[in-house]
Amino acid sequence: MSLEDIRVVVDAGESSPYRADALSGNAPVLLHELAEHVRQLVAAGESTAIDLNALPLTPADLDWLKATLGEGEISVTLHSDGESTLAETACPGIWWVNHHNEQGHVVSRFIEVAFVPELVKAHPEDVKTGLEHLESLIFDLS
Amino acid sequence: MQGPLIDTLARQGVTRRTFFKYCATLASLMALPPSAGRAMAEAMAAAPAASRRPSVIWLPFQECTGCTESITRSHSPSIEGLIFDAISLDYQETLMAAAGHQAEEALHNAMKENEGKYLLIVDGSVPLGLDGAYSCIAGKTNLESLKEAAKGAAAIVAMGSCAAFGGIPKANPNPTGAVAVSDIIKDKPIINIPGCPPIPVVITGVLAHFLTFGSLPELDKLGRPKAFYGETIHDRCYRRPFYDQGKFAKTFDDEGARKGWCLFELGCKGPVTYNACATVKWNGGTSWPVESGHGCLGCSEPDFWDGGGFYRALSMPADPLKMAATAAAVGAAAGVAITFANRAKKSSAKAAHETVTLADLEK
Known part of the structure; x- marks a missing residue:
């Protein structure tokens, strides 16, 4: 008998966690938390993040949350040690951030409440290095 | 975010954003607030030059090397390795190239040069039966080695359930009289990282905390970091x-x-x-x-x-x-x-x- 002969059944019956539409009911309350964070952003310019991996959310909850927040106008893809996507939702100031590793697995997942996510901004030191590079390009022209 | 580590990383093709991303993930795993990811990135990137990197001595006692396996097989070696670039691992029997007298010399040099400052990692329990004869390294019982190395340590990390609580060697009927590190050492801060084996990111998280804040993370009543064992x-x-x-x-x-x-x-x-x-x-x-x-x-x-x-x-x-x-x-x-x-x-x-x-x- 080989391994293939052993039948593996995953029952995607009602309320199975493998079922795509199994909601735990934990997602809707997050909207209230987000609203509070957005109020703080507007009032004090304070940005914050919610760590989605730390919350008991099913894949369906995440899908629901993502669909409910909708898609905004801007989406940033970061290519570094695996892909990261930072996408604005239909609520400006709320960003859906997924970090993948090189194998494509999601390593961390955040909802970031900010005008611009921290990761998108160029660091002044990197800008200085870039300027040196630019100057060397200009020097090469002359 | 200036310092030798970030320069070293840049030479290895690791950008600032990659490092930020890693620190954000690490902070999230440690249940630290979002701002901590940035603080960590800044502190670790600014880790001082090689001569001043914190010294880490790792002693294996009555153990199966599963803990070392767990840490060295962590999923993104290039990034997890960053943490190890920020420390100076001066003695680790499984990983070090030196053996015999050379290895013992490295251990004693590290202990002498960094007295009072090094971080001591212990995996495995310490047998007390037959005067400690059940487990010896270089003719010394684990009990002697532990006491000697603990004397100059800033803090001790008891890695894995054996070092933290006695683990499987201590299971009934405990033939070797195995005990935990905390049963022997009473005058040093001890951080327990139990698990058989522990989760790799827990050790890197603790090291990152030590490097970032110069202290150990908050512990529960069993000496475990609350961030992971809360x-x-x-x-x-x-x-x-x-x-x-x-x-x-x-x-x-x-x-x-x-x-x-x-x-x-x-x-x-x-x-x-x-x-x-x-x-x-x-x-x-x-x-x-x-x-x-x-x-x-x-x-x-x-x-x-x-x-x-x-x-x-x-x-x-x-x-x-x-x-x-x-x-x-x-x-x-x-x-x-x-x-x-x-x-x-x-x-x-x-x-x-x-x-x-x-x-x-x-x-």
Whole structure:
């Protein structure tokens, strides 16, 4: 008998966690938390993040949350040690951030409440290095 | 974010954003606020030049090298390795190239040069039986080596359940008289990182904390970092809703098992086990025991091997705030008399997270 002969059944019956539409009911309350964070952003310019991996959310909850927040106008893809996507939702100031590793697995997942996510901004030191590079390009022209 | 480490990283093709991303993930795993990710990135990137990197000495005692395997097989070696670039690992028997007298010399040099400042990592328990003869390195008993190395250490990390709590060597009848590091050393800060093996990111997280803040993270009463051991497996388990609904797998191949119901009745020790498996998972976030269909063994708790059997249900669901570290696993699920329904108790217990009996849950 080989391994293939052993039948593996995953029952995607009602309320199975493998079922795509199994909601735990934990997602809707997050909207209230987000609203509070957005109020703080507007009032004090304070940005914050919610760590989605730390919350008991099913894949369906995440899908629901993502669909409910909708898609905004801007989406940033970061290519570094695996892909990261930072996408604005239909609520400006709320960003859906997924970090993948090189194998494509999601390593961390955040909802970031900010005008611009921290990761998108160029660091002044990197800008200085870039300027040196630019100057060397200009020097090469002359 | 200036300093030798970030320059070294840049030469290796690791950009600032990559490092930020890693630190954000690490901070999230350590349940630190979002701002901590940036603080960590700044502190580690600015880690001083090689001559001043914190020295780390790693002593293996009565152990199986599983802890070392766990750490060195962490899922993204290039990034996890960053943490090790920020320290100077001066002695690690399994990883070091030197052997014999050279290795012993490296150990003693490191201890002398960094006296009072080095971080001592210990994996494995310390046997006290037959005057410690059960485990010796270079003609010295583990007890002697530990006392000697602990003297000049800034802090001690007891890595894995054996070093933290005695682990499997200490299991009944404990033939070698094995004890935990904390049973011997009383005058140094000790951080316990239990697990058989511990989750790789926990050690890198602790090292990152040491490098960032120059101190050890906040510990619970068993000396474990609260960031990783603050909640039970059960608290963060994705099967938890089924427990709350009273839906349990009764065997490993029944309808409940196929539907992914709660494994409590199959002996899952999740309710009394404090660890981060449910959120961090294993093998690069691929899966973890409960997701693979097997209950938690409770490997990061003291005396887990003597808990009464891995397939025996806990006698009662735990209150994580009041429950003692080890569960009294009395009586298999089948033996619990189901006498009456108590819906009120069940729902109030859900809210208050009180102790309920199996009988309460099944109604």
